Amino acid sequence: MDVKAAVKQLKQGQVSPLYLCYGTEKYQIKEFIGLLEERVIDRGQRDFAVAVYDLSDTPVEAVIEEAETLPFLVERKLIIVNDSSLFTAGKDGGKIEHKVEALLSYIDNPAEHSVIVFVVAGEKLDERKKVVKAMKAAATVLAFMPLGGSELTQWVVREVEKRGSRIGREAAEALIAACGVQMSALAVEVDKLCLYAGEGGMIDTAVIDQLVARTTEQNVFAMVEHIAGLKLEPALDIFYELLKQREEPIKIAALIARQFRIMLQVKELARQSYSQQQIASQLGLHPYAVKIAGEQARKFEPARLKRILSDLAQLDYQMKSGGIDKVLGLELFLLKLGAA
Template sequence: MDAKAAAKDIRQGKISPLYVLYGSEKFRMNEFAAFLEEHLIAKEDRDFAVIPFDLSETPVQAVVEEAETVPFMVERKLLLVRDASLFTAGKDNAKIEHRVEVLSDYMQHPAEFSVIVFMVNSDKLDERKKIVKTVKTAGTVLAFNPLGAEELLRWVEKGVRDRGCEPAQGAAAVLVANAGTGLQGLSAEMDKLCLFAGKGGIVDAAAIESLVHRGTEQNVFTLVEDIANLRLDKALNTLYELLKQREEPIKIAALIARQFRIILQVKDLSAQSYSQGQIASQLGLHPYAVKLAGEQARKFESQRLRQILSFLADLDYQMKTGAIDKVLGLEMFMLRLGA
């Protein structure tokens, strides 16, 4: 089951007695926990009915004991349990003795008035553990992995609409290009943009360019994109903007090299018929970054990319040994690419 199907079940009143949430997208995990809280517990009851735990400080048997205790003044309890490393391959905190068999026994006859949500800080669960097999059978296990490229854009568009505004055509892509793929950062930027646009207002590219600060990595990506499209004037302007922000030229060169290396890797893996998701997993990148790198890769031959990386290796050596002025070296590199 995925998060969408689980959310649909919750809306229909089909509640699992236990949820295990894991994955790299902590923001979406927190969103799901908030969604569950909203649909299970009345706002005025949350002080009594929502009970937080941290397994780095509390044994799991204490969580089970609380789950089995009849709620006071409320119909149902929601137990939010963080740092649930007992489901992963990592070692549990030696100071706390977790009696996992107590949780296994509880899962055979869970209390009707309690819902337990375990938040696991790991990209995967340890499938060899008996407790993982138990919760998969008796509870609901949900993975929160990075959104695909198109999913991310739809998530941004939905987020803007949920805030009472309307995204202009292409605005989601511009926002991701400026703010990156981190959902926490994107959410904060959407709050700001919709506050600026006002209720029912339009969030467009002009507002995004004006209000959303572009980080160093986003600027370097834009710089490489401009180089690929032979927009050297724009690429140089981006370079000078980075230098105004006191970014170290060696760091800029390293980030440019990293982007060209990603482009080459994506191009090579695509030629071997790897899917976008497989490439993202193989390289440890967000699927949206793979999508954009794939678009850039179509503008270069593999041999040309290797040549560019060789230029950058030489430039790095010259900059670090003082054989060339750092800023001049970057300018000459970009002009050489344009030529």
């Protein structure tokens, strides 16, 4: 079952006694558990109805005992279990011995008065484990992975609309470019922008430029975007602003090299007919970052990207060995790159 189907079931009042939520997108998992709380318990009864455990310091049989114990003063309770290695290939150092048989037995006959949510912070489950197979057969197993490029943009638009304000696709993409792809950070910026825009207010790129502070990584990303578009002046403006913020030129050069390296890798994998999601998985990147890198890479031939990376490697050596002034060296590199 996918997340959308599980959310739809919850809103229709269909609650599974067992959930296994895994993936790298913690914000989505938190949102799902919040929705589950709304559907399972009354807000005023949370102290009696919610229990939180961590399997790194609590044996799983203690969780099962909690689930089988009748709830006190409430109709049903929600048990949230943070997992360290029970469902994955990793190890927790052997501090806790888990009686997995207790969980396997419970999966076959879960208590009607309890809902257990196992939360696994990892991309994959260990499909070889008996407990994973049992959960997949009897429980609701949900993968929470980063949204693709267009999906993330749509999510930003929806979140703004939920708060009563408006935003266009171009501005939503500008927000992602300025803030990054982490949904938790984006949600904070959306709250701030909607508060500024007010009910029915429009959030445009000018407002985002005014209110959203870019990280060094995002500034370098924007700089490369300007260079790819042959816009040397705004690229230099960002560079000089980074220097005012006392950013180390060697770090800036390393981040520029990283972005061009990603562009070359994305271009090569796309040439081999890899999909955006496959490229993201192969490179360990967010799908949106792959999308933007792919758009940037289209403006460069592979041979030129290799030359740029070679020039950056030479510049890095000169900067670190004292062969050239760091600021001047990077400035000359940007001028040469923008003029090419």
